[in-house]
Amino acid sequence: xxxxxxxxxxxxxxxxxxxxxxxxxxxxxxxxxxxxxxxxxxxxxxxxxxxxxxxxxxxxxxxxxxxxxxxxxxxxxxxxxxxxxxxxxxxxxxxxxxxxxxxxxxxxxxxxxxxxxxxxxxxxxxxxxxxxxxxxxxxxxxxxxxxxxxxxxxxxxxxxxxxxxxxxxxxxxxxxxxxxxxxxxxxxxxxxxxxxxxxxxxxxxxxxxxxxxxxxxxxxxxxxxxxxxxxxxxxxxxxxxxxxxxxxxxxxxxxxxxxxxxxxxxxxxxxxxxxxxxxxxxxxxxxxxxxxxxxxxxxxxxxxxxxxxxxxxxxxxxxxxxxxxxxxxxxxxxxxxxxxxxxxxxxxxxxxxxxxxxxxxxxxxxxxxxxxxxxxxxxxxxxxxxxxxxxxxxxxxxxxxxxxxxxxxxxxxxxxxxxxxxxxxxxxxxxxxxxxxxxxxxxxxxxxxxxxxxxxxxxxxxxxxxxxxxxxxxxxxxxxxxxxxxxxxxxxxxxxxxxxxxxxxxxxxxxxxxxxxxxxxxxxxxxxxxxxxxxxxxxxxxxxxxxxxxxxxxxxxxxxxxxxxxxxxxxxxxxxxxxxxxxxxxxxxxxxxxxxxxxxxxxxxxxxxxxxxxxxxxxxxxxxxxxxxxxxxxxxxxxxxxxxxxxxxxxxxxxxxxxxxxxxxxxxxxxxxxxxxxxxxxxxxxxxxxxxxxxxxxxxxxxxxxxxxxxxxxxxxxxxxx
Numbered sequence: 156x157x158x159x160x161x162x163x164x165x166x167x168x169x170x171x172x173x174x175x176x177x178x179x180x181x182x183x184x185x186x187x188x189x190x191x192x193x194x195x196x197x198x199x200x201x202x203x204x205x206x207x208x209x210x211x212x213x214x215x216x217x218x219x220x221x222x223x224x225x226x227x228x229x230x231x232x233x234x235x236x237x238x239x240x241x242x243x244x245x246x247x248x249x250x251x252x253x254x255x256x257x258x259x260x261x262x263x264x265x266x267x268x269x270x271x272x273x274x275x276x277x278x279x280x281x282x283x284x285x286x287x288x289x290x291x292x293x294x295x296x297x298x299x300x301x302x303x304x305x306x307x308x309x310x311x312x313x314x315x316x317x318x319x320x321x322x323x324x325x326x327x328x329x330x331x332x333x334x335x336x337x338x339x340x341x342x343x344x345x346x347x348x349x350x351x352x353x354x355x356x357x358x359x360x361x362x363x364x365x366x367x368x369x370x371x372x373x374x375x376x377x378x379x380x381x382x383x384x385x386x387x388x389x390x391x392x393x394x395x396x397x398x399x400x401x402x403x404x405x406x407x408x409x410x411x412x413x414x415x416x417x418x419x420x421x422x423x424x425x426x427x428x429x430x431x432x433x434x435x436x437x438x439x440x441x442x443x444x445x446x447x448x449x450x451x452x453x454x455x456x457x458x459x460x461x462x463x464x465x466x467x468x469x470x471x472x473x474x475x476x477x478x479x480x481x482x483x484x485x486x487x488x489x490x491x492x493x494x495x496x497x498x499x500x501x502x503x504x505x506x507x508x509x510x511x512x513x514x515x516x517x518x519x520x521x522x523x524x525x526x527x528x529x530x531x532x533x534x535x536x537x538x539x540x541x542x543x544x545x546x547x548x549x550x551x552x553x554x555x556x557x558x559x560x561x562x563x564x565x566x567x568x569x570x571x572x573x574x575x576x577x578x579x580x581x582x583x584x585x586x587x588x589x590x591x592x593x594x595x596x597x598x599x600x601x602x603x604x605x606x607x608x609x610x611x612x613x614x615x616x617x618x619x620x621x622x623x624x625x626x627x628x629x630x631x632x633x634x635x636x637x638x639x640x641x642x643x644x645x646x647x648x649x650x651x652x653x654x655x656x657x658x659x660x661x662x663x664x665x666x667x668x669x670x671x672x673x674x675x676x677x678x679x680x681x682x683x684x685x686x687x688x689x690x691x692x693x694x695x696x697x698x699x700x701x702x703x704x705x706x707x708x709x710x711x712x713x714x715x716x717x718x719x720x721x722x723x724x725x726x727x728x729x730x731x732x733x734x735x736x737x738x739x740x741x742x743x744x745x746x747x748x749x750x751x752x753x754x755x756x757x758x759x760x761x762x763x764x765x766x767x768x769x770x771x772x773x774x775x776x777x778x779x780x781x782x783x784x785x786x787x788x789x790x791x792x793x794x795x796x797x798x799x800x801x802x803x804x805x806x807x808x809x810x811x812x813x814x815x816x817x818x819x820x821x822x823x824x825x826x827x828x829x830x831x832x833x834x835x836x837x838x839x840x841x842x843x844x845x846x847x848x849x850x851x852x853x854x855x856x857x858x859x860x861x862x863x864x865x866x867x868x869x870x871x872x873x874x875x876x877x
Contacts, residue, residue, distance in 0.1 A: 156253045160234045160412045181227040184214045233435050235413040236473035242418040242814050243821025250387050251315040258346045259294040260384045289382050292338035296385040302351045306764040323347035335380040352401050359404030386410030391417040395427040440469050495820045495828045501836040502702040511549045523876045550835040551732050551804050552701040604692045610641050623667040624648040637678045642667040703833045704739050720775035722797035726815050728785040730755045748777055755784035771796045785815055794818040798826040805840055809847040842875045
C-alpha cells in the first residue's frame with residue numbers, strides 16, 4: 156500500500172518487484188506485428204531511436220484512429236487504490252498499518268503545515284486543488300465508515316497506536332467547533348479523523364442546495380473545508396450507485412491519497428466499479444463517457460472479452476486482493492484460520508404453516524401463470540415480489556405475514572395488494588387457530604376453565620404448582636400447561652412425553668392420572684393485561700410456533716448441555732422475526748441459562764456499542780445469544796468472540812450470507828466455526844438455494860445489460876414456481 160502511494164519510489168530499483176501494470180499496454184490500443192518486409196520499420200527505427208521490440212510490432216488505437224511505433228504504456232498516476240481482501244482478512248488492520256507507518260505527507264520536507272500555493276510541494280498535489288484554494292491537512296487521514304462500525308474503528312486505532320504524538324478524533328459534525336482550525340492551525344492535529352457516511356451526506360446536502368450539478372458544488376465547511384492528505388472509505392461499495400446523495404457527497408471530498416476498502420467491489424452489476432474508479436480519480440476512466448464507451452457498451456453488446464480486457468487493465472494497477480485460499484511461496488496459507496463448517500438443516504412445515512403456505516402459494520401461482528400467459532410478467536414484478544416475500548415469511552413464522560417489516564421494500568411498492576392480502580390472511584389465521592390451536596367448543600372451554608378455577612382460585616394457589624413429570628416446584632408459570640384432567644406440566648416435559656408417545660404409536664394418557672389427554676386441548680396461564688399481575692387460563696396456541704424456532708430451541712439446548720457459556724449469533728433479515736425470536740428465547744431460557752441481545756438498524760450508536768461490548772465478554776456460566784439482522788451483521792462487525800451461528804432464512808445474494816458468516820470466521824478467531832442454516836423443505840427456500848448456487852457459478856455481476864437482467868429475473872421467478 157505504501158508503494159501504491161509512491162512513498163517508496165526507489166523500491167523497484169532496489170531489486171523488489173515493480174508496480175503491477177508498470178509495463179502493461181493501454182487497453183485502448185491493439186498490438187500488431189509487421190509483415191515480413193521490415194525495411195520500412197528498420198528505416199524508421201534508425202530515425203526515431205525506438206527499441207527493437209517496437210521494430211517488430213506497431214500499435215493502433217482503433218477508437219481514435221491513431222498509430223504508434225512505441226508501445227503505449229498504461230499510466231497509473233493515482234496514489235491509492237482498492238483494498239479488496241476477502242472478508243475477515245484484516246482490512247482495518249492493514250489500513251491502520253498504512254496510516255501509522257506514514258502518518259503525514261513525506262513531500263512536506265519541513266514537516267510544517269503549509270499553504271496550498273507553496274510551490275515547493277504543489278507539483279505533487281492534485282491539480283484541482285489549485286482551484287478550490289482550501290488549506291492542506293497534510294498530517295491527517297480521513298476515514299469514512301458505516302455508523303455501526305464507528306466504535307470498532309475507534310477501538311482498533313487505540314489498539315494499534317503506540318505513539319503519544321498520534322491520536323484520533325471522532326467527528327459527528329457538531330462536536331468540533333472548527334475542523335479547519337483543528338486540522339491546519341494546531342501543532343498536533345489528529346492523525347485520523349473518523350466519521351460516518353451519514354455525516355458526510357448531511358454536510359454535503361446542507362451546503363449544496365440550489366447547485367445545478369455536482370461540479371457546481373464547492374463547499375468550504377466541515378469535512379469539505381480542507382484537502383486531506385489521505386481519505387479511506389470503508390465498505391466502499393456503499394457509493395456504487397453514482398446517482399445517490401451519499402455517493403455524490405463522498406466524491407466531493409478532497410484527498411491526495413485515496414483508498415477504497417471493500418470485500419465486494421461488484422455487488423449487482425459491472426458498473427458498480429465505476430463509482431470506485433471515479434472516487435479514486437483514475438483518468439480517463441472516471442469520465443462516464445469513456446467508461447460507457449469502453450466498458451458498459453461492449454458488455455451490453457455481449458463483447459465480454461473486450462469489456463473484461465479493459466476492466467482488467469483498469470484494476471491491475473489499483474486493486475489489491477487476498478483470499479483465504481491463497482498460499483505463500485512455501486505452500487502455506489497466507490492467513491491461518493480455524494476450519495469452518497456450514498450445515499443445512501432441512502425442516503418440514505408445521506401443520507399451521509403448511510396450511511398458510513398452500514393458501515399463499517395458490518395466490519402467487521395464479522399471478523405468475525397469468526403474467527407468463529399474457530407476456531407481461533415483468534409488469535407485475537412488484538406484485539409477484541410481494542407474493543414471494545409472503546411465502547418466505549411464512550417459512551419463518553406465521554406471525555410474520557401479518558406485519559410489514561422495516562426491510563420489506565417490496566411491500567411499500569404495492570400497498571393495494573398488501574391491504575387485500577391482510578384481510579384474507581386475518582381470516583385465514585382465525586381458521587388456522589381454530590383448526591390447530593385447540594379443538595374446544597366455547598362451552599367445553601368455559602367448563603374446563605371453571606373446573607380449573609375451583610382447583611386454582613387465585614394467584615397464590617399457583618405458588619406451589621408442580622410439574623407432574625419432573626416434579627419441579629414451584630414451576631415457571633410462563634411455561635406451565637394444564638390438561639383437561641387438571642394436572643400441570645412444564646411445556647418442555649409435556650411435549651417431550653407427547654413426542655415420545657407419538658413416535659411409538661402409543662396413545663396419550665396423563666402421566667399423573669392415566670386419563671386420556673389431547674395435545675390440542677391444553678390450557679396455559681397468561682396475564683389478563685400488560686399492567687396486571689392477575690393470571691387467567693387461555694387455550695394454548697401451538698400455531699404461533701414455527702418449525703424453525705422449534706428446531707433452533709432444540710439446537711441451543713443441546714449446545715447448552717454440551718458446552719455451557721458459548722456465544723451464539725442468530726441471523727435473520729427480518730427485524731420482526733428477530734422480535735419474535737427474542738420473545739421465544741426469553742420465554743424458553745431463564746436469565747441464568749442464557750442472556751439475549753438484539754442488534755438491528757433500530758438501535759442508536761450508543762446502544763449498538765453497548766450491545767456488542769457486553770456480548771463480547773465471555774460468561775462461562777451461561778450462553779450469550781446475539782440476534783443480528785443480516786443487513787447490519789453483514790457489514791464490518793467483528794464477532795470472533797462467537798463460534799456458533801444460525802441462519803434463520805436465506806437471502807437472494809450468497810455473498811451477503813458469506814459476509815455475515817465471515818463476521819465470525821476471520822482473523823482473530825481461535826475456534827472452529829459451526830454454521831447451521833435452517834431451510835424449509837419443499838418450499839420456496841429450497842429453490843432460493845438453487846438460485847444462490849447458480850449465482851455462485853456464473854457470478855452475481857453478469858447482468859449489466861438491461862435485457863440480460865430482465866431475462867434473468869424471469870428465469871428466477873420461473874425457477875421459484877416450477
